[in-house]
Amino acid sequence: xxxxxxxxxxxxxxxxxxxxxxxxxxxxxxxxxxxxxxxxxxxxxxxxxxxxxxxxxxxxxxxxxxxxxxxxxxxxxxxxxxxxxxxxxxxxxxxxxxxxxxxxxxxxxxxxxxxxxxxxxxxxxxxxxxxxxxxxxxxxxxxxxxxxxxxxxxxxxxxxxxxxxxxxxxxxxxxxxxxxxxxxxxxxxxxxxxxxxxxxxxxxxxxxxxxxxxxxxxxxxxxxxxxxxxxxxxxxxxxxxxxxxxxxxxxxxxxxxxxxxxxxxxxxxxxxxxxxxxxxxxxxxxxxxxxxxxxxxxxxxxxxxxxxxxxxxxxxxxxxxxxxxxxxxxxxxxxxxxxxx
Amino acid sequence: xxxxxxxxxxxxxxxxxxxxxxxxxxxxxxxxxxxxxxxxxxxxxxxxxxxxxxxxxxxxxxxxxxxxxxxxxxxxxxxxxxxxxxxxxxxxxxxxxxxxxxxxxxxxxxxxxxxxxxxxxxxxxxxxxxxxxxxxxxxxxxxxxxxxxxxxxxxxxxxxxxxxxxxxxxxxxxxxxxxxxxxxxxxxxxxxxxxxxxxxxxxxxxxxxxxxxxxxxxxxxxxxxxxxxxxxxxxxxxxxxxxxxxxxxxxxxxxxxxxxxxxxxxxxxxxxxxxxxxxxxxxxxxxxxxxxxxxxxxxxxxxxxxxxxxxxxxxxxxxxxxxxxxxxxxxxxxxxxxxxx
DNA sequence: TGTAAAAATGCAAACGATTGCAATTGGTAT
DNA sequence: ATACCAATTGCAATCGTTTGCATTTTTACA
Numbered sequence: 001x002x003x004x005x006x007x008x009x010x011x012x013x014x015x016x017x018x019x020x021x022x023x024x025x026x027x028x029x030x031x032x033x034x035x036x037x038x039x040x041x042x043x044x045x046x047x048x049x050x051x052x053x054x055x056x057x058x059x060x061x062x063x064x065x066x067x068x069x070x071x072x073x074x075x076x077x078x079x080x081x082x083x084x085x086x087x088x089x090x091x092x093x094x095x096x097x098x099x100x101x102x103x104x105x106x107x108x109x110x111x112x113x114x115x116x117x118x119x120x121x122x123x124x125x126x127x128x129x130x131x132x133x134x135x136x137x138x139x140x141x142x143x144x145x146x147x148x149x150x151x152x153x154x155x156x157x158x159x160x161x162x163x164x165x166x167x168x169x170x171x172x173x174x175x176x177x178x179x180x181x182x183x184x185x186x187x188x189x190x191x192x193x194x195x196x197x198x199x200x201x202x203x204x205x206x207x208x209x210x211x212x213x214x215x216x217x218x219x220x221x222x223x224x225x226x227x228x229x230x231x232x233x234x235x236x237x238x239x240x241x242x243x244x245x246x247x248x249x250x251x252x253x254x255x256x257x258x259x260x261x262x263x264x265x266x267x268x269x270x271x272x273x274x275x276x277x278x279x280x281x282x283x284x285x286x287x288x289x290x291x292x293x294x295x296x297x298x299x300x301x302x303x304x305x306x307x308x309x310x311x312x313x314x315x316x317x318x319x320x321x322x323x324x325x326x327x328x329x330x331x332x333x334x335x336x337x338x339x340x341x
Numbered sequence: 342x343x344x345x346x347x348x349x350x351x352x353x354x355x356x357x358x359x360x361x362x363x364x365x366x367x368x369x370x371x372x373x374x375x376x377x378x379x380x381x382x383x384x385x386x387x388x389x390x391x392x393x394x395x396x397x398x399x400x401x402x403x404x405x406x407x408x409x410x411x412x413x414x415x416x417x418x419x420x421x422x423x424x425x426x427x428x429x430x431x432x433x434x435x436x437x438x439x440x441x442x443x444x445x446x447x448x449x450x451x452x453x454x455x456x457x458x459x460x461x462x463x464x465x466x467x468x469x470x471x472x473x474x475x476x477x478x479x480x481x482x483x484x485x486x487x488x489x490x491x492x493x494x495x496x497x498x499x500x501x502x503x504x505x506x507x508x509x510x511x512x513x514x515x516x517x518x519x520x521x522x523x524x525x526x527x528x529x530x531x532x533x534x535x536x537x538x539x540x541x542x543x544x545x546x547x548x549x550x551x552x553x554x555x556x557x558x559x560x561x562x563x564x565x566x567x568x569x570x571x572x573x574x575x576x577x578x579x580x581x582x583x584x585x586x587x588x589x590x591x592x593x594x595x596x597x598x599x600x601x602x603x604x605x606x607x608x609x610x611x612x613x614x615x616x617x618x619x620x621x622x623x624x625x626x627x628x629x630x631x632x633x634x635x636x637x638x639x640x641x642x643x644x645x646x647x648x649x650x651x652x653x654x655x656x657x658x659x660x661x662x663x664x665x666x667x668x669x670x671x672x673x674x675x676x677x678x679x680x681x682x
Numbered sequence: 683t684g685t686a687a688a689a690a691t692g693c694a695a696a697c698g699a700t701t702g703c704a705a706t707t708g709g710t711a712t
Numbered sequence: 713a714t715a716c717c718a719a720t721t722g723c724a725a726t727c728g729t730t731t732g733c734a735t736t737t738t739t740a741c742a
Contacts, residue, residue, distance in 0.1 A: 008729085050463075055399035055400040055729095057728080059698065062697075091449060094447055125444065260628070351698080361698090362724095374721080
C-alpha cells in the first residue's frame with residue numbers, strides 16, 4: 001500500500017510479467033489485449049492504487065483533458081467576483097466537465113493580461129477555453145477566437161459573433177419581465193442596469209419591445225445605467241428618489257443582485273413592494289426565492305447551459321464547427337410583482 | 342505571428358543560433374547565461390509569443406504548479422454548492438494561488454470517490470490539495486493526511502487534527518454572537534444549525550459558553566439541529582412556531598444563509614426583527630449587508646484565510662511542517678439585532 | 683503435422699523541457 | 713606564446729506514456 005516511491009507503467013509491467021506497452025493498453029481497456037490479461041493487470045493496478053502520470057501522458061498524446069474556465073471580469077468591480085450567479089455557473093460547469101472526463105482549471109485573474117489564450121493553450125495547460133461573460137467589449141475574446149483556439153463563451157447568443165456563444169434569450173427575457181409588470185398595472189417602469197454590457201443590451205431591447213408592443217412611450221429618462229452590482233443599485237435608487245421623488249412604479253432589473261439592491265433602497269423608505277413599486281429581476285439566484293418579499297425573476301437555466309457549453313467545446317476539440325445556442329428562460333413569478341389585474 | 346505549428350525550445354534555439362539548453366536557461370533567467378544572450382532570447386520568445394510546454398516541463402521537473410481545490414460536499418445538499426460563502430473562498434483562493442504562480446484545479450465532485458488524493462497527486466495533476474470544509478466527519482481527510490500528501494484544510498483550527506487547518510475562531514464567534522443577543526436583551530435564544538458539523542460544533546460551544554458566562558440556563562430544546570441550508574432553516578422555523586409558538590426572542594444561526602432562511606419564515610408571519618426576534622448570522626456574505634433588515638453577523642476573513650492556506654501549502658511543498666492557524670473574526674452589527682439596552 | 687491467418691504481445695521511437703557534466707570561449711598573468 | 717581560470721555554452725540522458733510496427737503465440741483448417 002505505502003511504497004516509498006510512486007510506481008509507473010514499467011514497475012507495473014515487471015510485476016505483471018508483461019511489457020510496458022501491454023500494461024498501457026490493458027489499462028486503457030484496449031481490446032487488442034486478451035481479456036484475461038486486461039482484467040489481471042487492471043486488478044493489479046487497482047491493488048497498488050496505481051495511477052497514470054498525466055504529465056507524461058499529456059506530453060505524449062498532446063491532450064490534457066483539462067478545460068480552462070475564465071471569468072471575464074475586466075470591467076466588473078470586486079464585488080461581482082462573488083456574484084452568486086457567476087459562481088453558480090462555475091459549479092455547473094464543473095459538474096458538466098467532470099461528467100465528460102475533463103478537469104476544470106479556474107481563472108479569474110487572467111483576462112487582464114492579453115495573452116491568456118497563449119497561457120492556457122500554447123503551454124498545453126488546457127485543451128480549450130470557456131469564457132464566462134462578454135463584458136462591455138468582446139474585443140479580446142474575438143482576437144482569441146480568430147486564432148482558432150477551441151472556445152465557448154457564455155454571453156448573448158443572439159448577437160453576431162465570431163465565436164460560439166451560449167446564453168439565454170435575453171431580449172425575450174427583458175420583454176417578458178417588462179410585460180409582466182405592465183400586465184400587473186405598472187405605468188412607469190425603470191430599466192435598471194447597464195445597457196452597454198453585452199448581455200444586458202438584449203434585456204434592454206426586450207424592455208423597449210414590450211413597451212412598444214403595449215403602445216407605451218419609451219422614455220430615456222427611465223433608463224438607469226449603473227454598474228451591475230447590488231450596491232450601485234441601492235445607491236442609485238436612493239439618489240433617484242431623493243432627486244426626483246417616486247416617479248416610477250416598476251423596475252426591470254438586469255440581475256437579481258441589482259434587484260435586491262434596489263429593493264433594499266425602497267424598503268428603507270417604507271415603499272411598498274409590489275404595491276408601490278413592483279420589481280422583476282434576472283437570473284433566479286438562490287436569494288431570489290429567499291428574500292422577502294421573494295423576487296419575481298427571469299430564470300436562467302445554468303445547468304443546461306453548462307452542459308451545452310461543454311458539449312460544444314468537446315465538439316470543437318473533435319474538429320467540428322459549432323454555432324451559438326439559445327437556452328430557454330422562464331418567468332418565475334413571486335411576491336415582488338403583482339400578478340392579476 | 343501565426344505559424345502553422347507551435348514552436349518549441351528547439352525551434353527557438355535554431356532561430357537564436359544557440360542550443361536548446363541555452364534557451365531553456367535564458368527563459369528561466371538563469372544568470373549562468375550571459376546577460377545579453379538572455380535578453381536577446383527572451384525578446385525572441387516574446388516576439389514569437391512562445392510559451393513553454395507545461396506537459397513536458399512537468400514531466401521533467403516532477404512539479405505541476407497546480408493546486409487542487411476540493412469542495413467537501415459529501416453530506417451537503419445540492420443547494421449548498423451554490424452557497425455564496427463557499428464560492429467566495431474559491432474566488433479568494435484563486436487570487437492567492439495565482440499571485441504565487443499556481444493554477445487552481447477545481448473539484449466539487451470527487452470527495453465522494455475514495456481516492457481523490459490519488460487522482461490528483463499520484464497522477465501528477467497537482468502538487469497539493471486544499472480541502473474546503475470538514476463536513477460531519479473528517480475520516481476521509483485524515484486518511485489522506487496520513488499518506489503525507491501536501492494538504493491544507495479549511496475548517497475549525499481549534500480542533501485537534503492530523504492535518505493543518507485554517508479557519509475562524511468558531512467558538513469565540515459563537516460566543517460573541519450569543520453575547521451580543523444577550524446584551525440586546527434576548528432571554529430565549531435558539532441555536533440554529535448542525536452541532537455535529539465540525540465547523541459548527543465550535544460555534545455551538547461558544548453559544549453555550551456565552552450562556553454560562555451570563556448565568557443563563559442552557560436548555561437543549563433551544564438547540565435546533567438542521568441541515569445547513571436556508572431552506573431547512575425556513576421550514577424548521579415555520580414548523581417550530583406552528584407547534585410551539587413564538588417561544589424564542591433570539592436566534593444564533595450557524596451561517597448567514599441559515600439566518601436569512603429563518604428571517605424569511607419570521608417575516609412571513611409578521612414577526613418583528615429585531616424587536617420580536619433578533620438574529621445573528623455567521624460568515625458575512627454579500628447578502629448579509631443587502632438584506633432587509635440587514636443581518637448582524639460574525640464576519641469571516643476569507644481573503645486572509647486563503648492567503649494563509651496557500652502559504653501553508655507552499656511551505657509543505659518545500660518540505661516544511663506546518664500547523665493550524667486561526668483567523669480573526671469580527672462581529673458586524675446591523676439591523677437584525679438590537680444594540681443598546 | 684504443416685501452414686496460413688488471426689490474435690496477442692513486445693520493441694523502440696517519439697513527445698519537449700531540464701540539468702549534470704563536459705567542452706568551448708575569452709581574458710589575464712606569466 | 714603559454715598556461716590557467718572563469719565565464720559561457722552545448723551534449724546527452726532523463727522524466728513516463730503512447731503507439732506504429734515487428735514479432736511471437738495461438739487457432740483453424742487442410
